[in-house]
Amino acid sequence: MRIIVEVMPKEGILDPQGKAVQQALHQLGYGEVREVRVGRRIELEVDAGDPAEAVRSAEQMADTLLANENIERYQVHAVEETV
Amino acid sequence: MNWGVVVFPGSNCDDDAHDALARIFGQPVRMIWHRETSLGDLDAILLPGGFSYGDYLRGGAIARFSPVMEDVVRFARDGGVVIGICNGFQILTEAGLLPGALLRNRSLRFICRDQPVRVERHDTRFTNACDPGRVLHIPIAHNEGAYYLPGDQLARLEDRGAVVLRYCAPDGTVSGEHNPNGSVNNIAGIVNEAGNVLGMMPHPERCCDAAIGHTDGRLIFESVISSFVAA
Numbered sequence: 098m099r100i101i102v103e104v105m106p107k108e109g110i111l112d113p114q115g116k117a118v119q120q121a122l123h124q125l126g127y128g129e130v131r132e133v134r135v136g137r138r139i140e141l142e143v144d145a146g147d148p149a150e151a152v153r154s155a156e157q158m159a160d161t162l163l164a165n166e167n168i169e170r171y172q173v174h175a176v177e178e179t180v
Numbered sequence: 181m182n183w184g185v186v187v188f189p190g191s192n193c194d195d196d197a198h199d200a201l202a203r204i205f206g207q208p209v210r211m212i213w214h215r216e217t218s219l220g221d222l223d224a225i226l227l228p229g230g231f232s233y234g235d236y237l238r239g240g241a242i243a244r245f246s247p248v249m250e251d252v253v254r255f256a257r258d259g260g261v262v263i264g265i266c267n268g269f270q271i272l273t274e275a276g277l278l279p280g281a282l283l284r285n286r287s288l289r290f291i292c293r294d295q296p297v298r299v300e301r302h303d304t305r306f307t308n309a310c311d312p313g314r315v316l317h318i319p320i321a322h323n324e325g326a327y328y329l330p331g332d333q334l335a336r337l338e339d340r341g342a343v344v345l346r347y348c349a350p351d352g353t354v355s356g357e358h359n360p361n362g363s364v365n366n367i368a369g370i371v372n373e374a375g376n377v378l379g380m381m382p383h384p385e386r387c388c389d390a391a392i393g394h395t396d397g398r399l400i401f402e403s404v405i406s407s408f409v410a411a
Contacts, residue, residue, distance in 0.1 A: 113284055
């Protein structure tokens, strides 16, 4: 089973990377871009039967290691494997 | 007193720290590989700068789970003296021994230069050799050095006088103009509530030998050493 953990900088946290990307997009003519925030997507291949159980486990991983609650928030969801 | 310098895979200021402590100050120093599980009989631990685990995920995030860290946390909770420099500061925040986090520099550039910092507290065991308000010139070298703490927690940190060093102008003026990396309130170094754990982004170990420039870094180590003599 594949578990996706998406980690984003919290609202109000300085995101200079997002700002730099936004400026570059403006230079390319995409003036409609009002804000850019850059985060991180982590894909976990796990041996698990129950998606809900796997998500709970991944949330623990996020709390412990994958995200830093001081500065980041995260979302976890399971993706059914397509063979 | 006996010092330990923890070496993580990717640490690169460990030798400089050893050199400063052993050669300049004549201190007994043990290098501690991150896989060791016991610090042994030591008085002070230094977590050096560098790029532990390639800074993967976040600076310090993986090093914080190195086997040795369990004993470092125990040592700190028992009142042992711990200094985290640069990446070592990041590791201390990730380990929860110090509050807050260190974000990418506002400029998105790696900054490597001499930086004036003002001593905000001269009554800690890390700064007692400094005069009040003394400006120290200490090199900084980091990509993630912007200290961050949410507003309410930041107010509590300031209230308890935990800020030991602030980025400033050469004359000691603290302002946004003299903030190299976007740290909240120009914070360059903090202590924990018990006063035995220091985290700082500047590198005092790089400025202890007059042969290579400033020697202001000596004051940090002299303070710690004299605090043991006095005890």
